[in-house]
Amino acid sequence: MMWRAAGALLLGLALAGCVSESYAPAPTAAQTARDKQLLANAPYPKVKPEGQYARHEVEYPTNKKPGTIIVDTPNKYLYFVEDNGKAIRYGVTVGEESLAFRGSAKVGRKTEWPSWTPTPEIHQRIAGLPPYVAPGPHNPMGARAMYLYQGNADTLFRIHGTNQPELLGQAISSGCIRMLNEDVIDLYSRVPVGTEVVVL
Helix, strand or coil, X not given: CHHHHHHHHHHHHHHCCCEEEEECCCCCCCCCHHHHHHHHCCXXXXXXXXXXHCCEEEECXXXXXXXXXXXXXXXXXXXXXXXXXXXXXEECEEECCCCCCCXXXXXXXXXXXXXXXXXXXXXXXXXXXXXXXXXXXXXXXXXXXXXXXXXXXXXXXXXXXXXXXXXXXXXXXXXXXXXXXXXXXXXXXXXXXXXXXXXX
16 A cells, blocks of 8 residues: 555656756747836736645656646646656646536637636626726736637637736636736747647
């Protein structure tokens, strides 16, 4: 029984990308002059993640090809798969259990500094929302959005930035996957339309 428990622990560590990890702050090379200006004047607390939810380079053995995005919903991580069994691991906010997306999709569309139009379902869940929010750091969609599609159908789930960085590592959103704006800009620069996304 002990060897089974030890094996399960080692497997869990490997799946969580916890082997040979190193802290790697998001590079600013992908940020435009507009990004830097808007982020410098963001109307939310300048919260930087520490520990496990900060951006890391990790060992991450997987059968998925480099360039794939894997979202580990239970552990609140997003992995961008690289060569040689490595990945970039970002901390994320995920959807509440009943609202979270599961399965495979592809990035069907990408937008810089998107606007936000809450769906009727979101209006039913959250009272007092405006019908439309213009682009900018005050917008819940943040600096970038990657829209998840299955075939030609929009799943209505997105990987996007946030105006609530203090909630990183929690399961509170309306189903979408939120990242720090600096991190989503970095990921966006690496991800073409058509990228496979696997949400566990």
